[in-house]
Amino acid sequence: MGELRLMKGNEVIAEAAIRCGCDAYFGYPITPQSEVMETLMARMPWEETGMVVLQAESEVAAINMMYGGASAGRKVMTSSSSPGISLMSEGISYMAGAELPGVVVNVQRGGPGLGTIQPSQADYLQATKGGGHGDYRLIVLAPSSVQEMNDFVDLAFELSFKYRNPAMILTDGVIGQMMEKVELSDFKPRWTDEEVERLNGSWAATGKKPNRERAIKTSLELVAEKQEIINQGFQAKYKKMQEEEVRYEMIHCDDAEYIIVAFGVSARISQKAVDLLREQGHKVGLFRPITLYPFPSKIINQMADKVKGFLSVEMNSGQMIEDILLAVSGKTKVDHFGRMGGVIATPGEVVDAMLTKLIGG
Amino acid sequence: MAELQLADIIKPENKVYGKSKIMTDTPLHYCYGCSHGVVHKLIAEVIEELDIQEETVGVAPVGCSVMMYNYIDIDWMEAAHGRAPAVATGYKRVNPKKYVFSYQGDGDLAAIGTAETMHAVNRGENIVMIFINNATYGMTGGQMAPTTMVGQVTSTSPYGRNVDINGYPLRITELLAMLPGAAYVTRQSVHTPANVRKCKKAIRKAFENSAKNIGTSFIEVVSTCNSGWKIDPVAANQWMEENMFPFYPLGDLKDGERDSFEQFSVQKLKK
Known part of the structure; x- marks a missing residue:
């Protein structure tokens, strides 16, 4: 059993980074995720593990510092919230193009624009469809606790190095700000220079050795035919992710006639709604995608043969529902319930939505 | 004394100059008369002389020198437009023993990347920053740059740069020299053999500073872009001397090291 603590989600991101052997964090303050850098600065991991923590002049600079650290074959991360992630999107696209690993945490708030500082899930499409320019995808993980x-x-980190692709933890202001019991991971030492060379020396810019070609971390290839080949490589990588990395959780889905699909805090709220609906005698289950990219399309498609309908519950106007509709392919009914602008739905509202939109409808 | 014959001249022991081993055999794509190739050569020579090929990592910019990683045989990172100092910072922070340099043009360093430039120097990052100022956006076809001279005709200032519309040419090097994080700030050129030698000395000093961890070393090279300026290379050198040097005077602006914590603690903070 690891160390048990009562902590905020944002603080845990910081602690987990130190404990998993992260080499550097680059960030810029923004509500509701500033506790990540505040915790790191107070913890002074550079004294303990040698991890670098640097407050950048902007999100733009932070993501490009990540580009530099990742080019060295090091484990680097940043965190921000929605408007800051928009600023980082340029750098994320460049990292995807140069096939650099790294972890970006988005503690979402309501938008568009400056929006609000209240929690939201309105960056689903930005996170799962790329976000920046070009044909790329991020590995997107959605924690709900x-x-x-x-x-x-x-x-x-494991997935981003496995695929040499940036990974995003897409969370929200609720999970970031709420306190829960957490079992912290054990400490893993940071990679030594020798380990970086052994694990990542085939691609990282660790200094040109006489026995190899120089490493060039770039996303540039001007010859269209060559750039297409590079893009085909990306697509092959994304296909492999779809085959091997899909993660999800199913609660009361075995006998379910109706299924709520929800991620992050919406899944926590929907779990309560499922209990309330079951108390009323309705066979309702909860399907929680953990990887938003790759999306669990195959299993949703299989479930669509058996159930009478899916309700997508999201804190947005209906974004994940597009992926559900594609997965269901018209086999059964699909509807959406969501609050926007930073409003958190209640379990009662989800129950009502299920009753009026699907069960009674 | 007998006149030297060709056979003697090409003897290895009579060799006085050669291409740096750190330069690759890839033909440079630059226009005839361009300053980039000369500065690339100087960087390669300094890396070779200091014997730091394995320890040096470069950050290439967006602009004409976007593919300079094809010419110097070291490990490279290709940054987004303006972001080279941030990329260099990220690399250097996780690899403090490496020599890290960025190489940028005026649009990259002094327009789109002004924030990254100022803050990297202000933090006193132990990196080398090389700044090619040719007063134009060369790669995109000669548009107005932040350093374009007043009255200078470019494709986006076809009647000459007008300060009422376009603002003033930016002497960013003077700004950077004011920052406490800077160790060495200098302005050089490579239009004559003497200036090439001086510039090389400056680049060498900057790399040596990097090993001493004394703050940022910044070298501006006032350069020509005869294609962008639409004049021949000789006329470009003359135009640069007559028009740019009075506004961008050559020489050292700061030579020392970054301010220490004690030096900069002007007054004790009141609790």
Whole structure:
């Protein structure tokens, strides 16, 4: 059993980064995620593990510092909230193009624009369809508890290095700000220079050795035919992710006639709604995608043969529902319930939506 | 004394100059008369002389020198437009023993990347920053740059740069020299053999500073872009001397090291 603590989600992101052997964090303050850098600065991990923590002049600079650290074959991360992630999107696209690993945490708030500082899930499409320019995807993990804020930092690093692609932890102001019991991970030492060379020396810019070609971390290839080949490589990588990395959780889905699909805090709210609906005698289950990219399309498609309908519950106008509709392919009814602008739905509202939109409708 | 014959001249022991081993055999794509190739050569020579090929990592910009990683045989990172100092910072912070340099043009360093430039120097990052100022956006076809001279005709200032519309040419090097994080700030050129030698000395000093962890070393090279300026290379050198040097005077602006914590603690903070 690891160390048990009562912590905020944002604080746990910081602690998990130190414990999983992260080499550097670059960030810029923004509500509702400033506790990540505040916790790191107070913890002074540079004294303990040698981890670098640097407050950048902007989100733009922070993501490009990540580009530099990732080019060295190091484990680097940043965190921000929605408007800051928009600023980082340029750098994320460049990292995807240069096939650089790294972890970006988005503690979402309501938008568009400056929006609000209240929690939201309105960046689903931005996170799962790329966000910046060009044909790329991020590995997107959606924690729905403070425990998963801990667990997914290490997992995100593992996946981002496995695929040499940036990974995003897409969370929200509720999970970031709420306190829960968490079992912290054990400490993993940071990679030594020798380990970086052994693990990542085939691609990282660790200094040109006489026995190899120089490493060039770039997303540039002007010859269209060559750029297409590079893009085909990306697509092959994304296909492999779809085959091997899909993660989800199913609660009361075995006998369910209706299924709520929800991620992050909406899944927590919907779990209560499922209990309330079952008390009323309705066979309702909860399907929680953990990887938003790759999306669990195959299993949703299989369930669509058996159930009478899916309700997508999201804190937005209906974004994940597009992926559900594609997965269901018209086999059964699909509807959406969501609050926008930072309003958090209640379990009662979800119950009503299920009753009026699907069960009674 | 007998006149030297060709056979003697090409003897290895009579060799006085050669291409740096750190330069690759890839033909440079730059226009004839361009300053980039000369500065690339100087960087390669300094890396070779200091014997730091394995320890040096470069950050290429967006602009004409976007593919400079094809010419110097070291490990490279290609940054987004303006972001080279941030990329260099990220690399250097996780690899403090490496020599890290960025190489940028005026649009990259002094327009789109002004924030990254100022803050990297203000933090006193132990990196080398090389700034090619040719007063134009060369790669995109000669548009107005932040350093374009007043009255200078470019494709986006076809009647000459007008301060009422376009503002003033930016002497960013003077600004950077004021920052406490800077160790060495200098302005050089490479239009004569003497200036090439001086510039090389400056680049060498900057790399040596990097090993001493004394703050940022910043070298502006006032350069020509005869294609962008639409004049021949000789006329470009003359135009630069007559028009740019009075506004961008050559020489050191700061030579020392970044302010220490004690030096900069002007007054004790009141609790």
